[in-house]
Amino acid sequence: MSEILEIIMIVSFGASWPMNVIKSYKARTAKGKSLAFLLLIFFGYIAGIASKFLNEAYMASFGEKWYVLFFYFLNLCMVGTDLILYFRNKKLDKREGEK
Secondary structure (H helix, E strand, O other), X not given: OHHHHHHHHHHHHHHHHHHHHHHHHHHOOOOOOOHHHHHHHHHHXXXXXXXXXXXXXXXXXXXXXXXXXXXXXXXXHHHHHHHHHHHHHHHXXXXXHHO
């Protein structure tokens, strides 16, 4: 049951990130974004991934439960994309401020 709840949590977060990435891309500004928040989430996913690799019970049944780790990596990629967009948008904000 705990694995099902973990999957629900990861999928719920995962469904939110693409919407956030699209919003960041279209907004073309870093205003209202928090770099500290994005980094905290990014490193949280890294910790979650590391915990899976260090969990002997999980790794013993990896063939049956690989999809949990897949969603962690997918979410990490989404947050990473949002981080890249943050720096792009920060640069665009700087250019706009120089005009």
